[in-house]
Amino acid sequence: MEHPVHKLLEWYQRNRRDLPWRRTKDAYAILVSETMLQQTQVDTVIPYFRRFMTEYPTVGALARADQEAVVKHWQGLGYYSRARRLHSAAQMVVDEFDGRVPSSLEQIRQLPGVGAYTAGAVLSIAYDLPTPAIDGNVLRVMARYLGVREPVRQASVLCLIEDTMQSWIQLVSPGEFTQAVMELGALVCTPRNAACLVCPLVDSCYAHDLGEVDVIPAKTEKKARRKANVGALWIEKNGSILVERRKPSGLLAGMWQLPAVEYNGSEDVTSHLHPLLEELYTEGGQPSVEESTAPYLVPMATERHLFSHVEWSVTVYRPVGLTLDLGVAQASTDRMWCSLADLEKLAWPRVYEKLLERLIGERVKI
Structure with missing residues (x-):
């Protein structure tokens, strides 16, 4: 029987969007895109990414730039601390890592603004290392697939999802796997009105079998603004x-x-x-x-x-x-x-x- 991860990658190859950061394996470009994509929709990021990479095509160019100019190029994307941390990260890459974005988990986590998810995304996509990238979208996809009713941020749930992701990423190209799970969460296994009929994982998805796609993962109360x-x-x-x-x-x-x-x-x-x-x-x-x-x-x-x-x-x-x-x-x-x-x-x-x-x-x- 075909493993679900292979079905996922076959689906991804047929349905993947042509996004500018998917045309490169440059770790710097992927770091920029992943930083921009934090809490921001893909369609919004695309023109900003293109302009930013034209202005700062290399990590050295970004490191040499004036921080206020960097923030100006970020204007409109919001969450401006991301731009400052990215600028600081570029300077650290130049000063401490010879101008190359680190390819080890320990070193890349030292960069300002690089958490577990961003580190996993850069290491798997740019360097094809089996380091899963787990964000909110991935947690939703995997919680539904595994039929987990508990809140996804619960320690036991995180551990289960991380273990599953780690076992799956060993079976295929890590970079393709990371992007495939992201794409599934963006296009099919969405927060509302999930398109289960076209999902490559539907045959082995517990939430679908239980008829609980709309209630998994468990909703958490949002704090009022x-x-x-x-x-x-x-x-x-x-x-x-x-x-x-x-x-x-x-x-x-x-x-x-x-x-x-x-x-x-x-x-x-x-x-x-x-x-x-x-x-x-x-x-x-x-x-x-x-x-x-x-x-x-x-x-x-x-x-x-x-x-x-x-x-x-x-x-x-x-x-x-x-x-x-x-x-x-x-x-x-x-x-x-x-x-x-x-x-x-x-x-x-x-x-x-x-x-x-x-x-x-x-x-x-x-």
Whole structure:
């Protein structure tokens, strides 16, 4: 009787998508693609991957690049810490591994941002080593195939799936196997409405035999997103806008935005933006925005954005009635005046991209 892994690979050869990172065995290119594909859909990644590889065709080119330029090329993909870790990983490859992405599990796991899944994907696809790559999609496929009703992150379930994957990957080309399981999870064994009738593993799939494909793997409660409002200031002078860099760690670390504060929805935005204005506008080092002369904040545009753990509602306000010259607004290491023409050189979070596109229209491409 034909082993199911052979059926899987026969199906893969007939149905595999022609993706740009499947046209190479270059470990660097595969590392880039796998980093981009973390929490991002394939169709979204394709144009970013092509542009990124054109700009940084080798690990050395990426290592030599300015990190802010790297993040700018990542703009729109989200989860920007991935770009910074990838840049750091490239520098480590050049400095410590003679410019070659390591082919051992111990060494590749030393690279920033490379966890067990990414390591398995690079080692199996680029170097054809029998190191399984197990992510959420693979866990779903194998949990259904094995008929496991328990949560897939449970230690005993992980161990069972890892053992099965390890035994299967020994029987065929590791790189082909890794991509075949990924493809099955993407095209057939999907989270909802799985296409069991065309699945190469259907004859030996326990979840299908039990009629439990829709309930395996066990669903886990998702933590509700925290909701937060963000008030941002549009302060302009002589064709330039005051912008600020976010903190070097945390959400959207190091990216640029309009001067802003985050606050709870039940709070009054003026109680947060007026102190920010006091900080921005100083005379002789002392706050100069008095309560009696505080400006009226005119809302200009609002955009919502969903992160994995928080939902933002960002509103841009223009201060009107400020008695001081706008030229008094202070720039610092993390704040500066930026001309409209230079806005596109900065790395902006997607929500601010959309806001700027609305506020300045076709004048500037962000």
